[in-house]
Amino acid sequence: MASLSKLSVSNSTSPAISFSSSLSASPLQWRRSAAIPARPRWRLAVVQAKIREIFMPALSSTMTEGKIVSWVKSEGDVLSKGESVVVVESDKADMDVETFYDGILAAIVVPEGETAPVGAPIGLLAETEEDIAEAKARAAQSGSKSGSSAPPKAETPAPASSTAPAAAAPTVAPVAEGPRKVVATPFAKKLAKQHKVDLNSISGSGPFGRITPEDVEKAAGIVAPKKSAVVAADPAPAAAPSPKMAGGSGGNFTEIPGSSVVPFTTMQAAVAKNMVESLSVPTFRVGYPVVTDALDALYEKVKKKGVTMTALLAKAVAMALVQHPVVNATCKDGKSFTYNSNINIAVAVAINGGLITPVLHDADKMDLYLLSQKWKELVEKARAKQLQPHEYNSGTFTLSNLGMFGVDRFDAILPPGQGAIMAVGASKPTVVADADGFFSVKSKMLVNVTADHRIIYGADLAAFLQTFSKIIQDPESLTM
């Protein structure tokens, strides 16, 4: 039924819209993309071969061209009068177009997804089986003249399917036995049809030797456009498909077979962006060994009160920053110091598939216990991905601790907008010689600060680290 539109025709007897067909005698001359052919159409003409053209119908008064949504019938299908053959999308709705004639759909001239002007031929209808070959030949012939991409379609045998009617064209018959030897998944079959790949020519790499969609794409020379949005941003894989076969000659990156592309999550994209931005800041690094025996002893005492090592370190850093405000400053425009009135310690946390820096606000003013409690809340929120922006982007100094993994020292990248970041390694028992030459074993922790040299100089950092080290070695002040 054709009355799909808003202005639906409710009269049951109204005829369905049907394509106009014309009987045409010998060499068909149609042009796919040209405007409506001006040649006269005549009905009931005497013909040698009974081949009819199927035209793009005018489905509404305003329609000038139509898009083929889908061919309801495939090449070789037997059509009877009144049956739907093709679905056409007009400016208003999709409509089924029916045939006025019995016959066999010999060739599809305009494939699915393409557009044709009203009146242009979109397919060929043969009256008998004998005419099919001729119709196809003509379709191919005229196709090669116009150099169109459509004709190969006519030569492509209908897809292997058990539903192919017995009356289908003889060329289809051998394929009917195909499924026994060639096993292809549904999507692989669809792709093969779409890219005109002969399934018989492909050997399957899937389980039980079946042909997978990837096999077809490979045969068709397509780089799987899995996530075009992401891939498109990266210029490398945009090269022509052929270098892929050549192996290593195309693009900056060698494509290793079997690799999979997983696009960034939003968080990962944000991290990547920040990291690239950080390259514009001139940074330098200063390391310092800190003896932590006293801190460890204190930690043992306050652990049961819910104090965490992170809170202890954050508090120590904050107290050191009070004495060295320049390390807590920011260089915003490259021309000035911006001294921050608050000391907000951001602490890097790895969460599933990402990295986030919850911020302990006013860490210098808050007592250790409140700080620990606050930290727990923040971590929970971070895991649940419920951190508010001010809870992760308002840090003035960042602390990154990989000590728990046994890392003895590392080097952090300065996040944009901050003056310095401290990388904390593991605290390890070390043999130390003191001023008097006595050896002893002390727990030593290496910290490494990365800073923006536009505002923070070596001496600043050294002084800051010295203060920090003193606080750690005499940590009682942390609990006050």
Add this chain to the structure above:
Amino acid sequence: MQASVSLSTSSSSLITARSNKAVQCAAVTSATTSCNLRFCGLRIELLHFTGEHRRVRLPSRRVLPPISAALSTNGSPPQSFDYDLIIIGAGVGGHGAALHAVEKGLKTAIIEGDVMGGTCVNRGCVPSKALLAVSGRMRELQNEHHLKSFGLQVAAASYDRQGVADHANNLASKIRGNLTNSLKALGVDILTGFGSILGPHKVKYGKDSIVTAKDIIIATGSVPFVPKGIEVDGKTVITSDHALKLEFVPDWIAIVGSGYIGLEFSDVYTALGSEVTFIEALDQLMPGFDPEISKLAQRVLINPRRIDYHTGVFATKITPAKDGKPVTIELTDAKTKEPKDTLENLFESGIASKRLSMAVDAALIATGRAPYTHGLGLENINVLTRRGFIPVDECMRVIDANGKMVPHLYCIGDANGKMMLAHAASAQGISVVEQVCGRDHVLNHLSIPAACFTHPEISMVGLTEPQAREKAQEEGFEVSVAKTSFKANTKALAENEGEGLAKLIYRPDNGEILGVHIFGLHAADLIHEASNAIAMGTSIQDIKFAVHAHPTLSEVLDELYKAAKVSCESLNCLSNAN
């Protein structure tokens, strides 16, 4: 349908003297004695009381079971039963019946031998909706083209199979809990054990507990139907029962049967990355839907997805994956075009003309459902099932082997096979309770909507176009069809979901709605306006004046009514014609 609402009340001079507000009628209905009174929906003035013969106990809302049970035993000596009503099977049908029975003041018990909630809650509609909710979101997130047209960018969507499976399982247990609690809260006795009928009024449950009731409702439901030759191992060859647990997502799954169960699962599996092959015995996919709708649905739900299909073939043999071999399926061409009445006939008439076989990772058997009536003790009351279904009349009264009605025995839901839908079972249960309480009630099955929750959804009520035309020819009336496209609906376009069609089949002479079919965004929610109109007997010329909020999807139906051309514009047209 003329009378849309029938209120039954025990009336008295007392009440009539006071006022004739419907509210009061309702308050008295718990007295269970009755006289029938029907009135048309909005015309209160028609309401008048006829019965004058019984004294009413106004404040008595509490129920005295033996008395109320005995009251209506028409003429026979008063008899005492344990319950007024026993329902065998606590699925959605039994639940609906039990709730209504309590409302009507019946002392009610419900027998369940398996889990509360039956198929729908545990192995059907409910968990499948959870999976479909996931698949819908996956589709949205995977449709880059669609998202781009919104201006949205979303990085690759992926899923955790166990998480999806848990969502379905959690939903089922939640709904099961709700259902059980609602019964307990209302004082329905839940008797645990397998129920069977010993004789009139007598039911056995569990090992040897026996209870009696004045009326009995069989609501035992159905199980997945597995054609012979198919070996179900629950792992690689599965039914919907197993599939809903989503224990694995195969790369390639064959779905035998392209009805609504198969269709919904194809939606789930393709969204989760599987490829699907349908095996359909009939010549066309999606049999049972209106042909035009199924054609459009195929264009949207099958063709662009990773799905292919074999139609007109039987899966005559399916062997589960074993020893490193895949699942193998033998297909037999349905050569003959003989009349195809039932599934069973089809499978028997399959004559091997062309044998094909295919190898897949899994096969889902979705060839329909078979009634679960075995072991019910039907032989004790001389009832013979037909292909497992319990024969009933239009009022759900059970018919015995001699074609006689079995008194006080009813069968609702999948077990009677009239309309195998959860809400149909519930509606039938309510209808039975109405009758038990002495009110004539015949359920209009043509007003029961059905829905398939693919993306987009399909919904329907009443007749399909071919059915309507056949009926029209027999009864000699005209049929017209009106259609609207979702492409013309503002809300659908705002959602970028213009793909869809609504179709109204009606009588142009009196404006009666014969059927409505919708394919498109939220079709399942949209159908109720039409199904209610059919249930209430509202004609198109009346409903077309009803106002729909703008812009909403409901305007699709509004358009539909307005597109219909009814020759008679009088308001009473429909009732006059009947």
